Amino acid sequence: MTLLFELIKQLIIAAVLLGFIAVNAMFLIWLERRLCARFQVRIGPNRVGFQGCLQPIADMIKLLQKENIVPKDSDQLIHLLAPIVVFTAAFMAYLSLPFGPKLIALDMDMGILYIFAVTTLSVIGILMAGWGSNNKYSLLGGMRSVAQIISYEIPLVLSIFGVIMLSNTLRLPGIVESQKGFFGWYIFQQPLAFVIYIIAATAELNRAPFDIPEAESELTAGYHTEYSGMRFGIFFLAEFTSMFMVSALAVCLFLGGWQGFGILPAPLWFIGKCYAVIFLLIWFRWTFPRLRVDQLMAFGWKILTPLAFLNILVTGLLISVK
Amino acid sequence: MTDQDRIKQLLERFPGNSLTAAPDNGVLSVTIRPENIALVCSFLSGTLKYDYLHFLTCIDRTDKLEMRYYLYSYSHQGTLVIKTDIARLNGKISSVSSIWKTAEWHERETSELFGVVFEGHPDPRRLLLDDDMDGHPLLKDFTHKVLVKLPKA
Amino acid sequence: MKYEIEKDIMTDNYYLNMGPQHPSTHGVLRLVLRLDGETVLDAVPDLGYLHRGMEKIAESRTYSQFLPFVDRIDYIAALLNEHGYCLAVEKLLGVTVPARAEYIRVIVAELNRIASHIVWYGPFAMDLGAITPFLYAFREREMILDMLESVSGQRLTFAYMRIGGVRQDLPEGFIEKARAFCKYLKPKIDEYETLLTENAIFLKRTKGVGILSGEAAINYGCTGPVLRGSGVKYDIRKNSPYSVYPELEFDIPTGTVGDTWDRYKVRLEEMRQSARIIEQALEKLPSGPIMAEVPKIIKPAPGEAYGRAESSRGEIGFFVVSDGTQYPVRLKIRTGSFSNLSALRDLVKGLKIADVVAVLGSIDIVLGEVDR
Numbered sequence: 093m094t095l096l097f098e099l100i101k102q103l104i105i106a107a108v109l110l111g112f113i114a115v116n117a118m119f120l121i122w123l124e125r126r127l128c129a130r131f132q133v134r135i136g137p138n139r140v141g142f143q144g145c146l147q148p149i150a151d152m153i154k155l156l157q158k159e160n161i162v163p164k165d166s167d168q169l170i171h172l173l174a175p176i177v178v179f180t181a182a183f184m185a186y187l188s189l190p191f192g193p194k195l196i197a198l199d200m201d202m203g204i205l206y207i208f209a210v211t212t213l214s215v216i217g218i219l220m221a222g223w224g225s226n227n228k229y230s231l232l233g234g235m236r237s238v239a240q241i242i243s244y245e246i247p248l249v250l251s252i253f254g255v256i257m258l259s260n261t262l263r264l265p266g267i268v269e270s271q272k273g274f275f276g277w278y279i280f281q282q283p284l285a286f287v288i289y290i291i292a293a294t295a296e297l298n299r300a301p302f303d304i305p306e307a308e309s310e311l312t313a314g315y316h317t318e319y320s321g322m323r324f325g326i327f328f329l330a331e332f333t334s335m336f337m338v339s340a341l342a343v344c345l346f347l348g349g350w351q352g353f354g355i356l357p358a359p360l361w362f363i364g365k366c367y368a369v370i371f372l373l374i375w376f377r378w379t380f381p382r383l384r385v386d387q388l389m390a391f392g393w394k395i396l397t398p399l400a401f402l403n404i405l406v407t408g409l410l411i412s413v414k
Numbered sequence: 415m416t417d418q419d420r421i422k423q424l425l426e427r428f429p430g431n432s433l434t435a436a437p438d439n440g441v442l443s444v445t446i447r448p449e450n451i452a453l454v455c456s457f458l459s460g461t462l463k464y465d466y467l468h469f470l471t472c473i474d475r476t477d478k479l480e481m482r483y484y485l486y487s488y489s490h491q492g493t494l495v496i497k498t499d500i501a502r503l504n505g506k507i508s509s510v511s512s513i514w515k516t517a518e519w520h521e522r523e524t525s526e527l528f529g530v531v532f533e534g535h536p537d538p539r540r541l542l543l544d545d546d547m548d549g550h551p552l553l554k555d556f557t558h559k560v561l562v563k564l565p566k567a
Numbered sequence: 568m569k570y571e572i573e574k575d576i577m578t579d580n581y582y583l584n585m586g587p588q589h590p591s592t593h594g595v596l597r598l599v600l601r602l603d604g605e606t607v608l609d610a611v612p613d614l615g616y617l618h619r620g621m622e623k624i625a626e627s628r629t630y631s632q633f634l635p636f637v638d639r640i641d642y643i644a645a646l647l648n649e650h651g652y653c654l655a656v657e658k659l660l661g662v663t664v665p666a667r668a669e670y671i672r673v674i675v676a677e678l679n680r681i682a683s684h685i686v687w688y689g690p691f692a693m694d695l696g697a698i699t700p701f702l703y704a705f706r707e708r709e710m711i712l713d714m715l716e717s718v719s720g721q722r723l724t725f726a727y728m729r730i731g732g733v734r735q736d737l738p739e740g741f742i743e744k745a746r747a748f749c750k751y752l753k754p755k756i757d758e759y760e761t762l763l764t765e766n767a768i769f770l771k772r773t774k775g776v777g778i779l780s781g782e783a784a785i786n787y788g789c790t791g792p793v794l795r796g797s798g799v800k801y802d803i804r805k806n807s808p809y810s811v812y813p814e815l816e817f818d819i820p821t822g823t824v825g826d827t828w829d830r831y832k833v834r835l836e837e838m839r840q841s842a843r844i845i846e847q848a849l850e851k852l853p854s855g856p857i858m859a860e861v862p863k864i865i866k867p868a869p870g871e872a873y874g875r876a877e878s879s880r881g882e883i884g885f886f887v888v889s890d891g892t893q894y895p896v897r898l899k900i901r902t903g904s905f906s907n908l909s910a911l912r913d914l915v916k917g918l919k920i921a922d923v924v925a926v927l928g929s930i931d932i933v934l935g936e937v938d939r
Contacts, residue, residue: 132702228583232605232920300696301768309591309694310921381768382696384921385605439870465785468873469901473888482886482899484873488785488801495873516788519909527622542615542938551623552897564627 105197109186117332118148123367124374131378158321163226166318170224175319175326177217182334184210189340190265192350192358203264204256207341208249211296211334215241218305218315221327225318233314236385237305241296243392248292250400251285254407255345258282268349279346284403286346288396290369293338294376295392297331301380304388339369417442417492420462427457442494448481451498452508455483458496459513463489467514470521472528474554479505479528500530502553509535527552580608583920587616591694591924594934596908600923607923610915612908617938625898630656630865631730633898638724640883640900641936644683646676646715647878649728654809655874655885656730659867667855668732669811674745674848675718675727676876677841681752682711683879684838687931691831692763694928695772700762707755714744730865732858742849749842749849756838763831773828777914777926780825787913788906791881792833793930797825803877810876815847827929834931837879866893880904880931900939904932 122137122145129136137144162171188203190196200206215238222234255278256262259270271277279286295302306314316327343349343365352361383391421435424444433454435444446454458464468484483496500507509532511518521532522541529550532538540547549556583600586592595616601609621640625633637652638645650672657664664672685708689701712722717738719727727734763769779789784797794801802819804812820836822829867889875884881903888897907930914930915923 128698132699133706134702228581232583236605303696304921307696307921309696310924312590378699380697381692381763381766381772382921383768384772384919386919387771439872441873467788468875468882468884469788469886469899471886471897471899473871473897475896482871484884484886484901488799491806514788515783515786516906516909519905540615542618544615551620556623 109183109197113183113186113329113333113336116336117329118152120332120335120370121148121151121328123370127371127374128378131375152325155322155325160323161318161320163318166226167224170220171318172224172323174217174221174224174315175323175330177220178214179217179326179330179333181211181214181217182330182337184213185334185337188264189337190268190344190349191362193265193269195350195359196265199263199265202262204252204262204267204341204345207264207337208245211337212241212245214330214334217330221319222315225315227318229311229313230315230317233305233307233311233317236311237298237315239385240298240302240305240388240392243389244292244295244302244396247288247392247396247400248296250397250404251288251292252345253400253404254278254282254285257404257407257411264344264349268344268351271348271351274348274353277346277348282346282403282407284399285407286342288400288403289342289346290372292392292396293342294373295388297335297338297373299331299335299373300377301382302388303377303382304385307382309382335370335373336366339366339373342369420492420494423462424454424457427461428454438495442492443497444494445497448498448500448505448507451481451496451510452513454496455510455513458485458494462494463487464492464494465489465514467510467516467520470510470517470524472524472530472552474502474528474552476502476554478502479530481507481530483510504529504531506531506533508533511535526550529553578603585923586613591690591928593690593927593932596927596932596934596937598923598927600920602920605919607915607918607920610912610923612911614908614934614938617934619939621900621939622898625895627894629893630867630895633895634729635724635726638726639935640902640939641878641880641904641933642723643686643933644679644879645723645725646672646679646727647683647876648883649725650676650810651874651876651878651883652885653728653730653874654876655872655887656865656867658874659870659872659887659889660730660861660865662731662859662861664732664859665856666811666853667736668857668859670848670852671733671737671857672728673810673812673815674737674845674852675715675725675733677844677848678711678715678745679725680841680879681838682708682715684834684841685711687834687879687928688759691928691931694924695769697763697766697769700759703755703762704759707752710748710751714741714748717741717744729858729861731861732856736857742852745845746849749846752842753839756835756842760835764835770828772921772925773831773929774826775824776827776918776922777929778824778826779910779914783910783913784825787910789881789910790906791878791903792830792837793881793903793907793910795820796822796830796833796929798823798829803875803882807875809874811848812844814851815844817841817844827925830929830931864893866891875901878903880933880936881907883936902936902939904930904934904936905939908932908937 126136137147140146140150185207187197188200188206218237219234222230259267298305347365350358350362424435433446464485464487466486470483473480478499479502481498485494509521521535524530525532526540526543527550580601580603583602585600586597587595597613599611600607637648640648685704689704692700716722719725779797781797781799784794798821800819800821805819817840820833822833869889869891871888873886875882884901886899887895890896914926
């Protein structure tokens with residue numbers, strides 16, 4: 093009986109999270125399109141619904157109607173599974189995101205470690221997509237993506253060491269609670285770590301200026317060149333899912349999580365801050381040119397990683413001095 | 415050095431009646447026999463410093479093909495045109511692409527459009543046309559089964 | 568236990584077919600890339616996907632009938648092509664074009680040059696992954712096209728110039744509009760520079776990439792901004808002047824190294840110089856007829872002429888051979904992109920895939936001009 097109850101509870105949690113992700117992704121699609129239009133002296137979609145708010149739904153319907161084209165010589169099963177793996181990896185991370193005090197699906201002791209472990213799985217999905225499509229552009233995109241994500245995983249994880257050392261916990265709610273007051277936010281104590289985190293996270297997301305795995309002008313669309321219809325849509329959904337996840341993590345680690353000032357409820361503070369970070373990511377994307385693959389690697393290994401180590405060293409010294 | 419001096423140098427280097435050089439419509443024009451093209455061109459690009467080939471092309475005069483090489487010099491700003499006649503069908507002439515690299519593509523184009531054979535060309539593939547196309551479209555008597563005659567206006 | 572390291576792991580080169588349908592081959596260019604991982608070992612251009620046989624078409628059209636075709640050679644800079652074609656035929660005919668017509672030609676041609684450089688600037692930034700500059704640039708292009716539309720009635724393939732002059736006089740209010748536009752454009756070009764020039768990523772992607780030396784550029788027959796980017800100070804408008812360019816003051820921007828960055832800077836500066844030319848030409852615009860006395864049916868005396876103009880992509884030249892009839896015997900079209908593109912193979916050897924796109928973008932080809 094308890095087992096059944098537990099199962100139903102978990103299903104509901106999953107459904108709620110999935111619903112949140114879907115609605116959020118739609119909002120993000122609209123936000124990104126409108127914002128990029130603003131950056132590009134355009135107006136953007138404003139015809140479907142109020143200020144174009146129904147545009148993502150129209151997009152979604154269009155994608156659903158499209159034919160699912162599978163290349164003849166592709167590895168069918170891998171090709172089919174790839175978008176699901178990519179999305180699942182991003183989705184699983186939501187399990188331990190604290191949207192507010194007590195508002196967390198599973199409060200793990202090592203929540204942050206879990207998130208990094210799970211999100212890295214998306215590499216496998218991307219490589220599957222690149223390999224399974226039987227297309228050289230896809231394969232190149234897949235390879236680039238793997239090299240990039242693995243390289244940037246290191247500065248990304250190293251950058252949060254400082255925060256963990258300060259807060260003395262791997263529990264995400266614990267980290268949030270340890271940031272007391274506006275100036276208690278770790279962004280003020282760990283500004284370098286925040287910068288490294290944002291850069292590395294942008295690379296993890298494969299977003300411009302680090303979008304070389306899908307570099308449109310070089311590889312047509314990289315690993316998702318051969319995907320159409322809803323499968324392409326799932327890649328898209330996964331991108332926005334992990335974009336929100338990365339921002340949420342930045343908020344938890346550096347921007348005081350759900351803590352806010354005034355009457356707004358905690359989850360709203362949390363989501364609002366997330367959107368502020370997302371705004372930054374969108375701003376990056378529509379401003380910068382793209383790095384070249386070797387420059388990207390050099391930047392990751394020669395600049396970001398040493399800087400992250402330096403940050404750990406300085407943080408450790410300061411803590412021991414105190 | 416004026417065009418007159420250059421004409422003198424050319425005639426000294428290529429004596430006899432293998433070459434005539436005279437200004438024609440303000441452009442120094444050199445008429446040669448086709449077998450001398452490589453020698454003349456290396457002399458022009460080397461000693462006379464014609465370092466830039468505008469283009470080279472061919473004119474179908476129905477009884478022969480006339481070759482034209484338009485040269486220019488960035489150092490003395492002089493223009494020069496080389497004229498030579500070759501046989502209409504499978505006319506042969508030496509390639510000048512080792513002297514001016516730009517000639518490589520121009521020769522490939524002339525070769526497929528007129529059927530001129532450029533001897534010693536490093537890459538004598540087709541450039542613009544399909545590999546399975548027959549005939550040389552810019553010859554005056556070119557016909558093709560998909561071509562329709564233009565109606566008289 | 569003994570470990571043996573395998574020293575010669577077999578790796579294989581592979582071929583990647585870039586184009587004819589590819590977002591950054593700027594049309595229907597096909598590049599066959601031989602790659603070792605991401606490194607390009609060889610890049611062989613494959614042309615002809617837009618070959619329309621312009622030179623053959625010319626042989627069955629009269630001289631004036633061929634004029635609209637000229638627009639379609641380089642459809643981005645149609646007026647510059649028309650200018651070159653008219654120069655060639657006028658040279659053959661021995662016609663002197665009235666001063667007002669020449670001034671009008673220069674004004675519209677330079678406007679078209681700016682528009683054409685804008686069409687280069689946007690996609691070039693896009694090739695490097697920056698999408699936003701494209702839309703900034705096209706905002707100004709729209710204004711130019713509106714102006715040219717008011718002059719010629721068309722927005723892309725103008726067919727505005729005639730052998731011996733231009734089709735019609737400038738419309739009312741055009742001069743003020745053009746003057747205002749030139750004033751408006753200069754800060755906008757600074758804005759383009761703000762978007763890219765000092766960007767660290769942009770510098771990394773362009774500085775020292777695809778270096779073409781001056782000698783190589785001449786040997787490959789490169790002209791226009793590609794040649795000038797390599798440090799050769801040569802512009803047909805200055806060095807072999809045609810039309811009324813000798814009466815106008817402008818500078819020839821040149822690069823020093825001949826890399827992608829230099830070609831970028833040269834083009835941006837050329838836009839400024841074009842605006843300068845237009846301002847002067849508007850100032851000096853004389854009154855008078857806009858057409859020379861040219862017979863209805865043009866039958867030049869037997870002979871040949873080569874007329875050339877400085878297009879935005881290099882030298883656009885028309886070699887016209889007449890036999891005294893109203894149809895040319897031969898019309899050879901020498902285009903800038905054709906020769907410039909032939910240098911690509913040497914430029915990209917040893918670079919990365921991403922650099923191929925950057926270098927190709929910096930050469931600025933229009934496939935209609937390459938294939939004709």
